[in-house]
Amino acid sequence: MKRWLAALVLGLGIGNLAQAAIDTYQFADEAERERYRELTKELRCPKCQNQDIADSNAPIAADLRREIFRMLGEGKSNQQIIDFMVDRYGDFVRYKPALNGRTWLLWFGPGVLLAGGFVVLAVIVRRRRGQAVGDDDRLSVEERERLAKLLDREQNHD
Amino acid sequence: MKRWIMVVPLMVFLLLAVVLYKGLFLKPDELPSAMIGKPFPAFSLASVQGERTLSRADLLGRPALVNVWGTWCPSCKVEHPYLNQLAEQGVVIHGINYKDDNAAALKWLAEFHNPYQLGIRDEQGTLGLDLGVYGAPETFLIDAQGVIRYRHVGVVDATVWREQLAPLYQGLVDEARP
Numbered sequence: 453m454k455r456w457l458a459a460l461v462l463g464l465g466i467g468n469l470a471q472a473a474i475d476t477y478q479f480a481d482e483a484e485r486e487r488y489r490e491l492t493k494e495l496r497c498p499k500c501q502n503q504d505i506a507d508s509n510a511p512i513a514a515d516l517r518r519e520i521f522r523m524l525g526e527g528k529s530n531q532q533i534i535d536f537m538v539d540r541y542g543d544f545v546r547y548k549p550a551l552n553g554r555t556w557l558l559w560f561g562p563g564v565l566l567a568g569g570f571v572v573l574a575v576i577v578r579r580r581r582g583q584a585v586g587d588d589d590r591l592s593v594e595e596r597e598r599l600a601k602l603l604d605r606e607q608n609h610d
Numbered sequence: 611m612k613r614w615i616m617v618v619p620l621m622v623f624l625l626l627a628v629v630l631y632k633g634l635f636l637k638p639d640e641l642p643s644a645m646i647g648k649p650f651p652a653f654s655l656a657s658v659q660g661e662r663t664l665s666r667a668d669l670l671g672r673p674a675l676v677n678v679w680g681t682w683c684p685s686c687k688v689e690h691p692y693l694n695q696l697a698e699q700g701v702v703i704h705g706i707n708y709k710d711d712n713a714a715a716l717k718w719l720a721e722f723h724n725p726y727q728l729g730i731r732d733e734q735g736t737l738g739l740d741l742g743v744y745g746a747p748e749t750f751l752i753d754a755q756g757v758i759r760y761r762h763v764g765v766v767d768a769t770v771w772r773e774q775l776a777p778l779y780q781g782l783v784d785e786a787r788p
Binding site: 498501539540541544 | 638639641642643644645709735739740741742743744745
């Protein structure tokens with residue numbers, strides 16, 4: 453019984469340690485908490501580049517989370533908050549970059565490649581079909597004579 | 611079969627090889643600054659030494675390097691002697707002591723020499739945030755009007771100075787001269 457209790461207490465302790473890395477903010481309401489979660493998921497940590505700022509333990513990510521919390525409290529819109537970050541850290545900080553001259557390739561590149569693939573596929577299929585219709589499966593007179601000769605030769609060998 | 615179609619795989623391979631080869635030399639951890647060409651952000655912060663309040667206006671008039679540093683940053687220690695050297699050569703360098711303890715900063719400056727004309731005390735990292743700083747050291751180059759012209763992420767050493775910063779700095783100095 454005592455051992456179980458000790459394990460439980462230790463377990464709780466570990467849980468608390470893990471939580472210590474996450475900052476605790478008091479949100480005005482559930483909607484604001486949801487927006488905070490959304491924003492910290494969409495914004496990318498400039499220091500540890502493959503993490504969003506919600507996941508990252510880098511000091512800069514903590515600072516950015518604090519800024520987001522502050523701006524949410526001031527009643528700023530999501531777009532205003534994202535613009536604030538982009539003004540300072542560039543398009544890089546967005547996992548969903550805005551559509552502009554520099555990012556159109558990023559947005560449409562995959563679609564263009566896919567469409568290109570379909571075009572190539574269509575061309576190949578059409579060409580094959582055309583060949584199938586055009587080429588006569590039957591042998592010409594010449595070819596039949598040649599075949600007969602070849603077969604004759606085979607038989608003579610036996 | 612058309613001849614040209616046979617070289618397509620080779621062309622694709624060569625293109626890919628060039629792209630991947632270039633990729634070997636990219637430094638994805640050095641972000642391009644979003645602040646290039648923008649005015650240095652306004653601020654009102656205490657000085658590291660003495661009890662002055664510094665603002666953007668104090669940075670104007672001369673082209674300068676603005677170096678973001680902290681005593682918690684090992685690379686800053688590596689960089690520091692070279693900044694001293696530059697300062698001795700007459701290069702204008704200002705410091706932003708970023709997210710640091712001021713007593714530690716004072717001790718550092720006393721111990722390793724102070725290359726900074728102005729020492730800005732950014733304990734909360736607010737100015738750093740406005741500058742898009744994401745680590746230290748970072749070094750900004752501003753012109754006499756306080757417009758950010760360049761940013762270097764990481765240690766400024768002789769090579770970085772010679773190849774990147776010096777030509778730009780000299781250009782700005784010439785530009786500012788009447």
